[in-house]
Amino acid sequence: MSISKKLIEEGCRTGSITTDKHGNFIKEGDKEIKDLESRSKHLYELTFPVRFEVNEVNGKSYQTSMTPNSEIRIGGESPVYNTGFTSRLVLKVNSYDKSISVTELIFEGYCPVLAGNDISALIPKFKEEKLPFYLDGSGRTFYLDRKFKKKEITIRISILSPKGTVLGTYDAVNYEDFAKK
Secondary structure (H helix, E strand, O other): OOOOHHHHHHHHHHOOEEEOOOOOEEEHHHHHHHHHHHHOOOHHHHEEEEEEEEEEEEEEEEEEEEOOHHHOOOOOOOOOEEEEEEEEEEEEEEEOOOOOOOOEEEEEOOOOOOOOOEEEEEEEOEEEEEOOOOOOOOOOEEEEEOOOOOEEEEOEEEEEOOOOOEEEEEEOOOHHHHOOO
């Protein structure tokens, strides 16, 4: 980005323009972007396996439907197409790592987990920071690490034997969103 000499002089005088460690001039807002860039990671880098004991399992199946955008009628009744079923499991759990305070896991998919099972749950642990979209269509999303919450979503469950051997692995419907591409 090229900044005019007048803008640089004004920015240096007011403090809205500074330099980075290489001596390049940057606007104040760019410092925030560079900070976000330095802390941001890919989603697959922000998924963490955690071992749990399952205390309770609650499952529910849902019918899914959709209306194509091309068929939405303003002021009229839009057609709705049934697209199948999906399942959601809500697990009450205790982590074997006492520093992790997760007590509830939500899994979007099918998994034959039972109360009393030991599992390894892959948890996406991130917060999303979005920069606003500008007239030129630019805008950015950054994924940053965060602390575990009491209630977390899990994208993969591995059911474990008492010896810790994986007996079966089950992926949530959105697992691919977090996989390394």
